[in-house]
Amino acid sequence: QSNQKPLLASSNHNKMADYDEDTTPSSPSRRTPVLDPTDNSTIIGHHYPGFDYTGERICPLQTLDIWFPVGAAQEAPWLVYIHGGAWRDPAIDSSSFNASATKILSTLFQQPLEQRKKKLGGIASINYRLSPYPNHPTNPSDDPTDDSRRAKHPDHIADVLTALDHLHKFYLMQSYVLVGHSCGATLALQACMDPVRWKDLEESVSIGYRGVYEVAKPKTVVGLNGLYDLAGFINNPPKGYERLREAYREFVTGAFGSDEKVWREACPASAERWLGQWKLGHWQGKRKVVLVQSLEDSLVPVEQTEGMAAYLEKENEQLDEDNKIEVAVLMEKKGGDHDEIWQRGDRLGEILVAVLDWEI
Ligand SMILES: Nc1ccccc1C(=O)C[C@H](N)C(=O)O
Known part of the structure; x- marks a missing residue:
């Protein structure tokens, strides 16, 4: 209900319809204003949709949304969200964080200004180019020249990193918590890896766009109903999820191509030296990973989260005390189905406020 109209129009004839030169992203x-849901009149923040992060207006999905809490200090930690949708679903975009953002702003607004000021500098939600979805029931990707719908790995992660760079450069973002749902969780963990991996790949597949790769890494990553080992699922789907094997193969091939080696290297639970590549920026403190999984999720099995948690535990054993990462796993018994976690927003907002409290 809280989800607004998606950025992509259903008909490809007006694929640029939502991208109007006259409504410049920074125009006041x-x-x-975001109103406090408890009284519907107090302004608790401001929402700015549709900032172009490439600076070149390349395509309507290379944009991001920002929410500023009232009284925010921009140098406080930011919260950055990456939506899911199997790298291809045109109906899921940055607006899928609307409900959670409102919840976060209203929860923090209850705290004294001096306290909340240090907790959250801003919230951002990133759009990125999608891979083809030719058999989508209402909005198929049938225009081969539409850059919004023909992305191929590493385009998605290149867009995410370019967006993060934009937030650092233009909005004074310093440390940040990177949150991702479903394939957005894969992207959030990919953002910790050495970007050389993607840069080399881009040389071979790119359509000409060159993103930014070198950006300060997140301090904390939150994965929600995440996809962490795609090859593992396709080769050996857990009990009860076998029916989804071909659907997974279809979207994974659409996003990464048919070479299983590429899937393995792109996924945090199967890539070599994933954790070793996660270097912190100039700020201090431990790296943290929070994994949240809805136990009623009919699309992503709990084994994905369990496998990721086991991988982190194993990697941690190799590290000395100072370098270990902190891991928290939340199994949500009443989390609802795959997308309900962001559709409802209340529980997700509550979890993310707790993560921000943990940052300080
Ligand atoms: N089958 C999945 C398995 C895992 C994660 C997402 C999906 C999706 O279907 C997402 C999206 N709604 C899609 O239409 O591609």
């Missing part, structure tokens, strides 16, 4: 007229 596009700023909407």
